[in-house]
Amino acid sequence: MKKGKKNEPASTIISITPNVKDFRKFKFLSERNRTVDETQVKKLMDSFSTYGTASTKITIVKSKAFSGKDELFTADGQHTMVAATRLGLGVNVFVVRLAEDTPLNVTKYIAALNNNSKAWSTNNFLTAFANNGIYEYKKLADVKIQHGLTITDLLYIYLGGGSTKENKMFKNGTLNFIDEADSDKLLMAVVKVKNVIPNKAYVRRSLYKMMRMTNDYDKFAKAIIVAANALKVAQSKFSENEAEFTEHLVRIYQQEFKNISKAA
Numbered sequence: 001m002k003k004g005k006k007n008e009p010a011s012t013i014i015s016i017t018p019n020v021k022d023f024r025k026f027k028f029l030s031e032r033n034r035t036v037d038e039t040q041v042k043k044l045m046d047s048f049s050t051y052g053t054a055s056t057k058i059t060i061v062k063s064k065a066f067s068g069k070d071e072l073f074t075a076d077g078q079h080t081m082v083a084a085t086r087l088g089l090g091v092n093v094f095v096v097r098l099a100e101d102t103p104l105n106v107t108k109y110i111a112a113l114n115n116n117s118k119a120w121s122t123n124n125f126l127t128a129f130a131n132n133g134i135y136e137y138k139k140l141a142d143v144k145i146q147h148g149l150t151i152t153d154l155l156y157i158y159l160g161g162g163s164t165k166e167n168k169m170f171k172n173g174t175l176n177f178i179d180e181a182d183s184d185k186l187l188m189a190v191v192k193v194k195n196v197i198p199n200k201a202y203v204r205r206s207l208y209k210m211m212r213m214t215n216d217y218d219k220f221a222k223a224i225i226v227a228a229n230a231l232k233v234a235q236s237k238f239s240e241n242e243a244e245f246t247e248h249l250v251r252i253y254q255q256e257f258k259n260i261s262k263a264a
Helices: 038-051 078-087 103-116 122-130 135-147 151-159 164-172 180-193 201-211 217-233 242-257
Strands: 011-020 057-063 071-076 091-098
Touching: 038 078, 057 078, 057 103, 071 078, 071 103, 078 091, 091 103, 103 122, 103 164, 122 135, 122 151, 122 164, 135 151, 135 180, 151 164, 151 180, 151 201, 180 201, 180 217, 201 217, 201 242, 217 242
Parallel strands: 057 091
Antiparallel strands: 011 091, 057 071
């Protein structure tokens, strides 16, 4: 048995079949396999035409988790299958079974494989884990749609950051809110100022950091709106340069909360 990497379910290879050309028996899990990227398919076709497919493989999960009977689901190699089919070439097929055959583990396994190759988009991860009923992902999916924020925004709001650590948690299906009630308050403040600050995620992270230095997100939001309106009267607006925007936020913070030492 192959011991899975951290947060990746353990799996066992149960068969290896070389030069497979007929992929019709391999299914795709709705919302777990991403939409085919024609640019990626073209790159693979160019490579296969030049070098062949002797060392190329796709990974299939054999699972009873969804219907109670064995089914074969494509875990990794969706674009490879499309490219090989168009060229009439065969590839090596590895079939694995997971030690714990559950819908969530199948999703985690597919997510881990795709994160190591042609990466899923953040929306792929969000949708896949939300569809498995994980509360945190369901909530973020709803918030994202309702307020038009990015995953990066939401990781800062609900996890306190968007670093490698938070991104790994998000992609591993292990997302946990630190303080959901407090983050909900921060979200509402962000929504209030969303239309008066730069529409750039890397700029908005300065907003989240500064707001978390206060205990009154709403007060800070109102001060930002006042500043934005003053700039508008002067026929100006907040800079999209992160450093300049941060400096402006620091001045607003100092004026409203009278706590220069914290801002420093």
